[in-house]
Amino acid sequence: MNQEEKMMTALRQVIDPEIGKNIVELGMVRDLCLDENGTVSFTLALTTPKCPLKNQISSEARKALLAVEGVKEVLITFGEMSEAEKQALFNQNKPQLPSLAQFNQIGRVIAVMSGKGGVGKSSVSAMLACGLQRQGELVGILDADVTGPSIPKLFGLPPGGLRGNDLGILPSLTKTGIKVVSVNLLLQEEDVPVIWRGPVISGTINQFWNQTIWGRLDTLIVDLPPGTSDATLTVLQSIPLSGVLMVTTPQQLASMVVRKGVRMVQQLNIPIIGLVENMSYFQCPDDGRVFPIFGESHAEEIANLAGAPLLARLPVNPQVSTLCDSGQVEEVNLPEMDKLVKMVTQHVFEVSQN
């Protein structure tokens, strides 16, 4: 082992406590150099110059180097990683695929989110799943709305249908073969309330993610609950999302809360693949006239804030409501959805090629 290798080995003992990996592996050690007087100099490239752990890391590095034979003094210059390096580091430390990796091969994971309740996240999730499946994809839905799960009812899946084995949870199958995991599939009656505080909610979602035998899926759709608290935070932080699809309605009240959702996703550095405006208008079934029953659209504004395209404006359609209510969402075939399905597919591929 030459002198430089000895010093690098010493520096591998220094762990960035925030990331949990050593500073050599993290690429933080640069321009290491030992002069004839036994003085080592190197640049410690931090993720941010204000790193609160700067002193701790540098003092440990100094100590480790001074223990190497021939090193008498250590000079550390502080540097900062480039944006690209930080991005690479961030990706390295991204949430991981489930540990059932030998069984699960999941192409992309899309979260359907809003921030606001009752805007139709679940029906958009379900219709998107059906659309992707009609294009020949293998599709699953993880229902992350633990206290208000709607996915099983949309597909007519009865309560209590979830099975498990030693390996994990076996999803329920819809009529057309979409795999579904939801708390309501664990209950004996669909209207039993799930009165759980945040940590249990988060635990359940993590379990659905880590312990479900999904098998091979082209797309897994994660249907989020309203709000920006435990469930949403857990999904955005623990599941390696390809992107988020935001759902809104025309009301300003809704759009304000959806903007909160958009800003949360942006803060967590997750790509927003597009926006869907639901309940955009009501079209009279008799004479075809269009009524903006919930007011004028604010979708373009939100799309601008999100820096993502408005992918669809869906009407209020009593026939769709009836099919959804009777568990026949797989029969729904809105032309507005077809377009969305194609655009989402394309867009997600772009994201995953980045």
Added chain:
Amino acid sequence: MNQEEKMMTALRQVIDPEIGKNIVELGMVRDLCLDENGTVSFTLALTTPKCPLKNQISSEARKALLAVEGVKEVLITFGEMSEAEKQALFNQNKPQLPSLAQFNQIGRVIAVMSGKGGVGKSSVSAMLACGLQRQGELVGILDADVTGPSIPKLFGLPPGGLRGNDLGILPSLTKTGIKVVSVNLLLQEEDVPVIWRGPVISGTINQFWNQTIWGRLDTLIVDLPPGTSDATLTVLQSIPLSGVLMVTTPQQLASMVVRKGVRMVQQLNIPIIGLVENMSYFQCPDDGRVFPIFGESHAEEIANLAGAPLLARLPVNPQVSTLCDSGQVEEVNLPEMDKLVKMVTQHVFEVSQN
């Protein structure tokens, strides 16, 4: 002190660990009797025969009695409190009024809940507040939807309007004088996301309840978020509610989740004062025709489950949406609401007279 008084004093040392009061005060000691041989016998009336603390309480009672001069043996018979006694006990141990009691005099507290998101809890809360206020009541609104607060926007209250002093939080005042406390009144911009986990959410709601200088109010309305997790549980457990008003929409999907809400409220023994069905139908502004745009009503079913009356069916009304969106909910005057306001008032009085 006679012998019986001595024994009762001894028994006052025995605390029911669950309730935190002594068993004499709780009325659990019955038919206390000392015979000539020094044998004390009494009935220990428990809240439930399966009380897990049965052995602990009885062994402590035995010990306490044996320490009294003249007591040689203790015979304990286990009994159960009557329903009425338990109810009285439960009421004694109900959540308390805020500690700012010298300033706050609150007539009744009504929670507006659904379980489901986006059914119009906030607009029903706001319209109810306005209706009560028009009848001459002093009204406040506690916005318990921490991650998706809508109340300030409905009343056109700008972000950052909440003030405080040494005593507590001073609510914002709407144009007509309704007092409002909401997380969005603390933020500098209305669309900043509040990314908090459950315990912080619960802490915020408790603070809004305990540390707000409400002054005298005839009615305080608590606007709940969707779900049956932290925020809802905190409100139902920590605030002494006169009753809960449930809000639903015609969709079966919504009604399933609302039924979960109803069952949660029932499990917590809180009276449900009634049900409001929102977005019941759309009436064409041109020809007055009525369209059941979200399907047929399931409100009667839910009202039956809740054992409470259906108090109103509210239409989708673009004019109301527009007023709500522009912060002018106080200008809304739906005749359907007037009826609700009166019925709620009457009903709550009945509840509080029980």
